[in-house]
Amino acid sequence: MGYYTDFEMETIEFASEKEAVWFAHSLSKDTGLIPKQDGVFVGGYSQDNKWHNWEKDMVTFSLAFPEVLFSISGEGEENDDIWKAKIKNGKSEVVNAVLTFPDFKGNW
Numbered sequence: 001m002g003y004y005t006d007f008e009m010e011t012i013e014f015a016s017e018k019e020a021v022w023f024a025h026s027l028s029k030d031t032g033l034i035p036k037q038d039g040v041f042v043g044g045y046s047q048d049n050k051w052h053n054w055e056k057d058m059v060t061f062s063l064a065f066p067e068v069l070f071s072i073s074g075e076g077e078e079n080d081d082i083w084k085a086k087i088k089n090g091k092s093e094v095v096n097a098v099l100t101f102p103d104f105k106g107n108w
Contacts, residue, residue, distance in 0.1 A: 003077060004048040007033060010071040011043035019065065031057055055094070058087045066090070 009027075014020040017040050024035035024042045031051050033044035051057070058070055066089040073084040082097035 002050045002052070004050060005054075005074045005076045005081070006047045007031075007045060007049055007051060007054065007072060007074050009033065009042075009044040010073075011036070011041050012068055012070060014040045014042065014065070014068065016040060023061065023065070026061070055085065055087075055092055058085070059090055059092055062087045062092075063090045 012023075014023060020037055020040045020042050024037040024044075027033050027035045027042070027044050031044075031046075031054070032049050033046045033051070035042055035044045054072070054074070058072060062068065062070055068088070070087040071084070072087070073082075075082050080097070080099060083094055084097075085092055085094040087093075
């Protein structure tokens with residue numbers, strides 16, 4: 001058993017199709033994400049994935065492609081586990097969703 005998360009990676013533009021093919025293959029093999037590759041563009045997604053080392057893996061990918069800004073988001077099993085991350089040149093930043101409710105208008 002483990003914790004499942006749905007992941008989505010925004011489409012990324014690589015400098016060459018060779019780099020895009022390598023990344024798409026590595027993404028599929030190392031992470032379980034299903035890559036979407038078209039020429040120099042690669043995105044990806046997965047549902048119910050146990051990719052626990054996603055941040056470490058993405059930092060490693062970012063070091064291989066230091067000029068590329070990777071954007072990935074996740075939605076976990078828990079209702080409040082929604083986040084987005086940006087990773088570039090070995091550095092990552094993760095922000096968690098903030099759920100709020102508007103004030104009632106009192107029209108009752």
